[in-house]
Amino acid sequence: MNVHSTGDDALLEELRDMWLTYDPPPSDLVANMIAAVAAADLDQEWELLVLVRDSAEESAAQVRGLATARMLYFTVAEGWSLDAEIDGDQVRGQLLDFDGDMGSVEVVVETRGAAAELWRAGLDEFGFFSIEAEPTGEVRFTVHHRGHAVSSRWVEL
Amino acid sequence: MSEDSRTEGQSDESPWSKASGAFIAWRSGDARAVDELVSTMTPVLWHVVRAYGLDRQAAEDVIQATWLGLVRHHQTIADPKAVASWLITSARRGAAAQARSARRADPVEDEKLHAALPDVESAEALAMLDDEAAGLWNAVASLDERCQKLLRVVAFMDRPDYQSLSHDLDMPVGSIGPTRARCLAKVRTALAKGGGR
Numbered sequence: 001m002n003v004h005s006t007g008d009d010a011l012l013e014e015l016r017d018m019w020l021t022y023d024p025p026p027s028d029l030v031a032n033m034i035a036a037v038a039a040a041d042l043d044q045e046w047e048l049l050v051l052v053r054d055s056a057e058e059s060a061a062q063v064r065g066l067a068t069a070r071m072l073y074f075t076v077a078e079g080w081s082l083d084a085e086i087d088g089d090q091v092r093g094q095l096l097d098f099d100g101d102m103g104s105v106e107v108v109v110e111t112r113g114a115a116a117e118l119w120r121a122g123l124d125e126f127g128f129f130s131i132e133a134e135p136t137g138e139v140r141f142t143v144h145h146r147g148h149a150v151s152s153r154w155v156e157l
Numbered sequence: 158m159s160e161d162s163r164t165e166g167q168s169d170e171s172p173w174s175k176a177s178g179a180f181i182a183w184r185s186g187d188a189r190a191v192d193e194l195v196s197t198m199t200p201v202l203w204h205v206v207r208a209y210g211l212d213r214q215a216a217e218d219v220i221q222a223t224w225l226g227l228v229r230h231h232q233t234i235a236d237p238k239a240v241a242s243w244l245i246t247s248a249r250r251g252a253a254a255q256a257r258s259a260r261r262a263d264p265v266e267d268e269k270l271h272a273a274l275p276d277v278e279s280a281e282a283l284a285m286l287d288d289e290a291a292g293l294w295n296a297v298a299s300l301d302e303r304c305q306k307l308l309r310v311v312a313f314m315d316r317p318d319y320q321s322l323s324h325d326l327d328m329p330v331g332s333i334g335p336t337r338a339r340c341l342a343k344v345r346t347a348l349a350k351g352g353g354r
Contacts, residue, residue: 008341015344016312018293025203026213029220033199034192036221040228148232 049074049082049141049152074141074152082107082141086157089134091119093141095127100145102127108142111135112154172197173241180240184231195224198241201313202248208309209252210302215259219251245314246321253325296347303328304340311337 055071069087084093091109095102102123109131110118119133135157142151170178175197182190202223206216226247227240234243297305303326310322323330 008338011341011344012308012312014293015297015308018290018297019204019207019309019312020200022290022294023204023207025200026217029203029217030196030199032217033195033220033224037191037195037224037228040225 049076049143049150051152051155052081054155070157072141072155076150082143082152084109084141086135086139089132091131091133091135093129095123095129095143098127104146106144107131108144109133109135109139110142111137111139113137172201173238176241176244177238180231180234181237184237194240198244199224201241202244204313205245205248205310206252208306209249209256210306211252211255211259215255216252219248219255222251223248242314242318246318249310249325250321292348292351293344295351296344299347300340300343304336304343307333307337308340308344 051072052075053071053073055069069085072084072086073081074084075081080098081096082093083096084091093107095105095107098105102125105123105127106120107123107129108118108120110116115137117133117135119131119135121129121131123129138154138156140152140154142149176194179190179194179197183194199220202220203216206219211219223244227244234240297308300308307322307326319330319333322333326333328336
Protein backbone atom coordinates (compact mmCIF):
# COMPACT_ATOMS: atom_id res chain seq x y z
CA MET A 1 0.00 0.00 0.00
CA ASN A 2 2.81 2.41 0.75
CA VAL A 3 3.71 2.74 -2.90
CA HIS A 4 0.54 4.80 -3.29
CA SER A 5 0.09 8.21 -1.82
CA THR A 6 -1.90 8.27 1.40
CA GLY A 7 -4.31 10.70 -0.25
CA ASP A 8 -5.21 8.03 -2.78
CA ASP A 9 -5.82 5.50 -0.06
CA ALA A 10 -8.06 7.91 1.81
CA LEU A 11 -10.09 8.67 -1.30
CA LEU A 12 -10.34 4.99 -2.12
CA GLU A 13 -11.66 4.38 1.34
CA GLU A 14 -14.28 7.07 0.89
CA LEU A 15 -15.33 5.41 -2.33
CA ARG A 16 -15.49 2.07 -0.59
CA ASP A 17 -17.76 3.52 2.08
CA MET A 18 -19.94 5.02 -0.61
CA TRP A 19 -20.42 1.71 -2.36
CA LEU A 20 -21.00 -0.05 0.94
CA THR A 21 -23.68 2.48 1.82
CA TYR A 22 -25.48 2.91 -1.46
CA ASP A 23 -25.21 -0.48 -3.07
CA PRO A 24 -25.33 -2.85 -0.12
CA PRO A 25 -25.72 -6.57 -0.74
CA PRO A 26 -29.34 -7.77 -0.47
CA SER A 27 -30.18 -8.43 3.16
CA ASP A 28 -30.69 -12.13 2.58
CA LEU A 29 -27.60 -12.66 0.45
CA VAL A 30 -25.34 -13.98 3.19
CA ALA A 31 -28.03 -16.34 4.47
CA ASN A 32 -28.67 -17.59 0.93
CA MET A 33 -24.99 -18.26 0.37
CA ILE A 34 -24.65 -20.08 3.68
CA ALA A 35 -27.59 -22.23 2.65
CA ALA A 36 -26.11 -22.86 -0.80
CA VAL A 37 -22.81 -23.95 0.67
CA ALA A 38 -24.53 -26.11 3.29
CA ALA A 39 -26.58 -27.75 0.56
CA ALA A 40 -23.37 -28.61 -1.23
CA ASP A 41 -22.69 -30.78 1.82
CA LEU A 42 -19.15 -29.73 2.36
CA ASP A 43 -17.74 -32.44 4.52
CA GLN A 44 -19.10 -35.39 2.61
CA GLU A 45 -20.93 -35.23 -0.62
CA TRP A 46 -18.59 -33.39 -2.92
CA GLU A 47 -20.28 -34.63 -5.94
CA LEU A 48 -23.19 -36.97 -5.60
CA LEU A 49 -23.05 -40.29 -7.27
CA VAL A 50 -26.18 -40.19 -9.35
CA LEU A 51 -28.10 -43.38 -9.87
CA VAL A 52 -28.45 -43.80 -13.59
CA ARG A 53 -29.82 -47.31 -13.70
CA ASP A 54 -31.44 -49.65 -11.26
CA SER A 55 -32.19 -53.19 -12.42
CA ALA A 56 -35.23 -53.29 -10.15
CA GLU A 57 -36.86 -50.73 -12.41
CA GLU A 58 -35.62 -52.28 -15.63
CA SER A 59 -36.26 -55.98 -15.53
CA ALA A 60 -34.83 -56.40 -19.01
CA ALA A 61 -31.40 -55.54 -17.68
CA GLN A 62 -31.18 -58.76 -15.72
CA VAL A 63 -29.68 -60.58 -18.64
CA ARG A 64 -27.55 -62.74 -16.39
CA GLY A 65 -30.68 -64.30 -15.05
CA LEU A 66 -29.74 -63.76 -11.44
CA ALA A 67 -33.21 -63.54 -10.08
CA THR A 68 -32.05 -62.35 -6.69
CA ALA A 69 -29.39 -59.89 -7.82
CA ARG A 70 -30.00 -56.19 -8.04
CA MET A 71 -27.73 -54.06 -10.18
CA LEU A 72 -27.16 -50.38 -9.48
CA TYR A 73 -25.21 -48.02 -11.71
CA PHE A 74 -24.00 -44.68 -10.43
CA THR A 75 -22.10 -41.95 -12.17
CA VAL A 76 -20.53 -38.61 -11.18
CA ALA A 77 -20.03 -35.44 -13.18
CA GLU A 78 -16.29 -36.09 -13.34
CA GLY A 79 -16.99 -39.05 -15.54
CA TRP A 80 -16.18 -42.08 -13.47
CA SER A 81 -18.87 -44.46 -12.30
CA LEU A 82 -19.63 -47.20 -9.85
CA ASP A 83 -21.44 -50.44 -10.63
CA ALA A 84 -22.78 -52.42 -7.72
CA GLU A 85 -24.47 -55.79 -7.55
CA ILE A 86 -26.39 -56.78 -4.47
CA ASP A 87 -27.01 -60.50 -4.35
CA GLY A 88 -28.10 -62.16 -1.14
CA ASP A 89 -25.33 -61.66 1.39
CA GLN A 90 -22.85 -60.35 -1.18
CA VAL A 91 -22.25 -56.83 -2.44
CA ARG A 92 -19.86 -56.78 -5.37
CA GLY A 93 -18.97 -53.99 -7.69
CA GLN A 94 -16.48 -52.16 -9.78
CA LEU A 95 -15.24 -48.60 -10.07
CA LEU A 96 -14.97 -47.65 -13.73
CA ASP A 97 -13.10 -44.92 -15.62
CA PHE A 98 -11.44 -43.76 -12.46
CA ASP A 99 -8.15 -41.92 -13.04
CA GLY A 100 -6.72 -42.10 -9.55
CA ASP A 101 -4.90 -44.90 -7.80
CA MET A 102 -7.32 -47.78 -7.23
CA GLY A 103 -5.28 -48.92 -4.23
CA SER A 104 -6.08 -45.75 -2.32
CA VAL A 105 -9.84 -46.01 -2.80
CA GLU A 106 -12.21 -47.33 -0.20
CA VAL A 107 -15.85 -48.14 -0.89
CA VAL A 108 -18.32 -47.87 1.94
CA VAL A 109 -21.78 -49.36 1.88
CA GLU A 110 -24.16 -48.18 4.56
CA THR A 111 -27.75 -48.53 5.56
CA ARG A 112 -29.69 -46.20 7.80
CA GLY A 113 -32.58 -46.31 10.18
CA ALA A 114 -33.06 -48.82 12.97
CA ALA A 115 -30.87 -51.37 11.24
CA ALA A 116 -28.10 -48.94 10.35
CA GLU A 117 -24.92 -50.75 9.39
CA LEU A 118 -21.71 -49.93 7.61
CA TRP A 119 -19.31 -52.03 5.56
CA ARG A 120 -15.98 -51.04 4.05
CA ALA A 121 -13.86 -52.52 1.31
CA GLY A 122 -10.81 -51.66 -0.72
CA LEU A 123 -10.48 -52.18 -4.46
CA ASP A 124 -8.27 -54.54 -6.34
CA GLU A 125 -6.13 -53.29 -9.21
CA PHE A 126 -9.04 -53.55 -11.64
CA GLY A 127 -11.34 -51.60 -9.39
CA PHE A 128 -13.36 -54.56 -8.13
CA PHE A 129 -14.61 -54.81 -4.62
CA SER A 130 -16.53 -57.47 -2.74
CA ILE A 131 -18.20 -57.23 0.62
CA GLU A 132 -19.97 -59.83 2.65
CA ALA A 133 -23.03 -57.84 3.60
CA GLU A 134 -26.77 -58.00 3.41
CA PRO A 135 -27.97 -54.44 3.22
CA THR A 136 -31.71 -53.92 3.55
CA GLY A 137 -33.94 -50.89 3.54
CA GLU A 138 -32.17 -47.77 2.38
CA VAL A 139 -28.61 -48.08 1.23
CA ARG A 140 -25.99 -45.72 -0.11
CA PHE A 141 -22.49 -46.06 -1.50
CA THR A 142 -19.60 -43.78 -0.70
CA VAL A 143 -16.29 -43.70 -2.52
CA HIS A 144 -13.41 -42.40 -0.43
CA HIS A 145 -10.27 -41.22 -2.13
CA ARG A 146 -7.44 -39.23 -0.61
CA GLY A 147 -9.54 -37.54 2.02
CA HIS A 148 -12.48 -36.88 -0.27
CA ALA A 149 -15.76 -38.66 -0.18
CA VAL A 150 -18.41 -38.97 -2.83
CA SER A 151 -21.71 -40.43 -1.76
CA SER A 152 -24.70 -41.62 -3.67
CA ARG A 153 -28.20 -40.67 -2.70
CA TRP A 154 -30.03 -43.17 -0.55
CA VAL A 155 -31.48 -45.94 -2.65
CA GLU A 156 -34.46 -47.94 -1.43
CA LEU A 157 -33.84 -51.65 -1.84
CA MET B 158 -3.01 6.94 7.11
CA SER B 159 -2.09 3.31 7.37
CA GLU B 160 -3.59 0.05 6.22
CA ASP B 161 -5.32 -0.12 9.59
CA SER B 162 -7.59 2.70 8.57
CA ARG B 163 -9.27 0.31 6.16
CA THR B 164 -10.85 -1.61 8.97
CA GLU B 165 -11.72 1.31 11.18
CA GLY B 166 -15.28 1.24 12.42
CA GLN B 167 -15.63 -2.44 11.55
CA SER B 168 -14.27 -5.33 13.53
CA ASP B 169 -10.69 -5.01 14.66
CA GLU B 170 -9.75 -7.98 12.52
CA SER B 171 -9.50 -7.48 8.77
CA PRO B 172 -11.80 -9.53 6.54
CA TRP B 173 -8.72 -11.08 4.97
CA SER B 174 -7.34 -12.54 8.18
CA LYS B 175 -10.81 -13.50 9.35
CA ALA B 176 -11.36 -15.32 6.07
CA SER B 177 -8.11 -17.25 6.23
CA GLY B 178 -8.70 -18.10 9.90
CA ALA B 179 -12.14 -19.50 9.12
CA PHE B 180 -10.81 -21.35 6.09
CA ILE B 181 -8.08 -23.03 8.12
CA ALA B 182 -10.59 -24.00 10.80
CA TRP B 183 -12.97 -25.44 8.24
CA ARG B 184 -10.29 -27.44 6.49
CA SER B 185 -9.14 -28.88 9.77
CA GLY B 186 -12.59 -30.28 10.37
CA ASP B 187 -14.74 -27.52 11.90
CA ALA B 188 -17.75 -27.73 9.58
CA ARG B 189 -19.34 -24.59 11.07
CA ALA B 190 -16.35 -22.39 10.27
CA VAL B 191 -17.42 -22.22 6.66
CA ASP B 192 -20.41 -20.09 7.72
CA GLU B 193 -18.04 -17.47 9.04
CA LEU B 194 -16.01 -17.58 5.85
CA VAL B 195 -19.18 -17.08 3.80
CA SER B 196 -20.42 -14.25 6.06
CA THR B 197 -17.09 -12.47 5.90
CA MET B 198 -16.45 -12.68 2.20
CA THR B 199 -19.92 -12.54 0.62
CA PRO B 200 -20.36 -8.75 1.06
CA VAL B 201 -16.92 -8.17 -0.47
CA LEU B 202 -17.74 -10.44 -3.39
CA TRP B 203 -20.96 -8.52 -3.91
CA HIS B 204 -19.09 -5.30 -4.61
CA VAL B 205 -16.53 -6.98 -6.79
CA VAL B 206 -19.24 -8.57 -8.91
CA ARG B 207 -21.40 -5.46 -9.05
CA ALA B 208 -18.41 -3.56 -10.40
CA TYR B 209 -19.03 -5.48 -13.61
CA GLY B 210 -22.47 -3.99 -13.92
CA LEU B 211 -24.40 -7.18 -13.25
CA ASP B 212 -27.96 -6.83 -12.05
CA ARG B 213 -28.77 -8.09 -8.58
CA GLN B 214 -30.03 -11.49 -9.65
CA ALA B 215 -27.06 -12.18 -11.91
CA ALA B 216 -24.70 -10.92 -9.21
CA GLU B 217 -26.23 -13.35 -6.75
CA ASP B 218 -25.85 -16.23 -9.20
CA VAL B 219 -22.18 -15.43 -9.80
CA ILE B 220 -21.52 -15.28 -6.06
CA GLN B 221 -23.24 -18.59 -5.53
CA ALA B 222 -21.20 -20.18 -8.32
CA THR B 223 -18.09 -18.79 -6.67
CA TRP B 224 -18.90 -20.45 -3.36
CA LEU B 225 -19.75 -23.76 -4.97
CA GLY B 226 -16.46 -23.48 -6.85
CA LEU B 227 -14.67 -23.11 -3.55
CA VAL B 228 -16.39 -26.20 -2.19
CA ARG B 229 -15.21 -28.19 -5.17
CA HIS B 230 -11.74 -26.82 -5.59
CA HIS B 231 -10.64 -25.73 -2.14
CA GLN B 232 -7.90 -28.35 -2.12
CA THR B 233 -6.15 -26.46 -4.91
CA ILE B 234 -5.60 -23.50 -2.57
CA ALA B 235 -2.22 -24.26 -1.09
CA ASP B 236 -1.86 -21.10 1.00
CA PRO B 237 -4.89 -20.48 3.25
CA LYS B 238 -4.00 -16.80 3.36
CA ALA B 239 -4.82 -16.69 -0.32
CA VAL B 240 -8.42 -17.78 0.13
CA ALA B 241 -9.77 -14.22 -0.07
CA SER B 242 -7.88 -13.47 -3.29
CA TRP B 243 -8.92 -16.82 -4.69
CA LEU B 244 -12.58 -16.01 -4.05
CA ILE B 245 -12.30 -12.49 -5.42
CA THR B 246 -10.48 -13.60 -8.55
CA SER B 247 -12.99 -16.36 -9.13
CA ALA B 248 -15.95 -14.00 -8.60
CA ARG B 249 -14.41 -11.41 -10.89
CA ARG B 250 -13.90 -13.93 -13.66
CA GLY B 251 -17.44 -15.19 -13.27
CA ALA B 252 -18.74 -11.64 -13.38
CA ALA B 253 -16.64 -10.74 -16.41
CA ALA B 254 -17.86 -13.80 -18.28
CA GLN B 255 -21.45 -13.10 -17.32
CA ALA B 256 -21.16 -9.45 -18.31
CA ARG B 257 -19.74 -10.43 -21.70
CA SER B 258 -22.59 -12.77 -22.48
CA ALA B 259 -25.15 -10.30 -21.14
CA ARG B 260 -23.76 -7.63 -23.46
CA ARG B 261 -24.19 -9.93 -26.41
CA ALA B 262 -27.82 -10.41 -25.55
CA ASP B 263 -28.69 -6.85 -24.66
CA PRO B 264 -27.30 -3.74 -26.28
CA VAL B 265 -28.49 -1.47 -23.46
CA GLU B 266 -25.76 -0.72 -20.93
CA ASP B 267 -26.55 -2.32 -17.62
CA GLU B 268 -25.71 0.84 -15.72
CA LYS B 269 -28.34 2.78 -17.65
CA LEU B 270 -30.84 -0.01 -17.34
CA HIS B 271 -30.44 -0.05 -13.57
CA ALA B 272 -31.66 3.48 -13.17
CA ALA B 273 -34.78 2.60 -15.11
CA LEU B 274 -35.58 -0.63 -13.34
CA PRO B 275 -38.18 -0.58 -10.56
CA ASP B 276 -36.03 -3.16 -8.73
CA VAL B 277 -35.36 -1.69 -5.29
CA GLU B 278 -34.52 1.97 -4.80
CA SER B 279 -31.53 2.34 -7.08
CA ALA B 280 -28.13 3.06 -5.62
CA GLU B 281 -27.98 6.24 -7.68
CA ALA B 282 -31.28 7.49 -6.29
CA LEU B 283 -30.22 6.73 -2.75
CA ALA B 284 -26.93 8.54 -3.20
CA MET B 285 -28.75 11.57 -4.51
CA LEU B 286 -30.66 11.87 -1.25
CA ASP B 287 -27.43 12.80 0.46
CA ASP B 288 -25.60 15.85 -0.89
CA GLU B 289 -22.12 14.79 -0.02
CA ALA B 290 -22.61 11.30 -1.36
CA ALA B 291 -24.22 12.73 -4.47
CA GLY B 292 -21.02 14.63 -5.17
CA LEU B 293 -18.91 11.54 -4.84
CA TRP B 294 -21.36 9.40 -6.76
CA ASN B 295 -21.56 11.90 -9.62
CA ALA B 296 -17.78 12.16 -9.70
CA VAL B 297 -17.49 8.39 -10.07
CA ALA B 298 -20.33 8.25 -12.58
CA SER B 299 -18.47 10.79 -14.76
CA LEU B 300 -15.55 8.38 -15.15
CA ASP B 301 -15.29 5.98 -18.05
CA GLU B 302 -16.54 2.47 -17.42
CA ARG B 303 -13.08 0.99 -17.06
CA CYS B 304 -12.11 3.50 -14.37
CA GLN B 305 -15.31 2.85 -12.45
CA LYS B 306 -14.75 -0.88 -12.58
CA LEU B 307 -11.10 -0.68 -11.61
CA LEU B 308 -11.73 1.60 -8.65
CA ARG B 309 -14.55 -0.46 -7.27
CA VAL B 310 -12.61 -3.69 -7.52
CA VAL B 311 -9.43 -2.30 -5.98
CA ALA B 312 -11.44 -0.58 -3.24
CA PHE B 313 -12.51 -4.00 -2.04
CA MET B 314 -9.23 -5.78 -2.50
CA ASP B 315 -6.17 -5.75 -0.39
CA ARG B 316 -3.61 -6.90 -2.91
CA PRO B 317 -5.20 -6.88 -6.35
CA ASP B 318 -4.07 -9.66 -8.61
CA TYR B 319 -2.88 -7.43 -11.45
CA GLN B 320 -2.36 -10.30 -13.82
CA SER B 321 -5.98 -11.40 -13.98
CA LEU B 322 -7.27 -7.88 -13.50
CA SER B 323 -5.41 -6.86 -16.62
CA HIS B 324 -7.11 -9.67 -18.51
CA ASP B 325 -10.60 -8.78 -17.27
CA LEU B 326 -10.20 -5.07 -17.93
CA ASP B 327 -8.24 -5.56 -21.10
CA MET B 328 -5.32 -3.38 -20.08
CA PRO B 329 -1.60 -4.07 -19.73
CA VAL B 330 -0.47 -5.26 -16.29
CA GLY B 331 2.01 -2.43 -15.99
CA SER B 332 -0.63 0.21 -16.50
CA ILE B 333 -3.00 -0.84 -13.72
CA GLY B 334 -1.10 0.99 -10.95
CA PRO B 335 -0.81 4.23 -12.96
CA THR B 336 -4.41 3.89 -14.17
CA ARG B 337 -5.62 3.56 -10.60
CA ALA B 338 -3.82 6.80 -9.72
CA ARG B 339 -5.16 8.52 -12.82
CA CYS B 340 -8.72 7.42 -12.12
CA LEU B 341 -8.50 8.69 -8.55
CA ALA B 342 -7.14 11.99 -9.84
CA LYS B 343 -10.13 12.21 -12.16
CA VAL B 344 -12.46 11.69 -9.22
CA ARG B 345 -10.75 14.58 -7.42
CA THR B 346 -11.04 16.82 -10.45
CA ALA B 347 -14.70 15.99 -10.86
CA LEU B 348 -15.31 16.66 -7.17
CA ALA B 349 -13.54 20.01 -7.43
CA LYS B 350 -15.60 20.95 -10.49
CA GLY B 351 -18.76 20.03 -8.69
CA GLY B 352 -17.75 22.52 -6.02
CA GLY B 353 -17.49 19.68 -3.53
CA ARG B 354 -14.01 20.13 -2.11
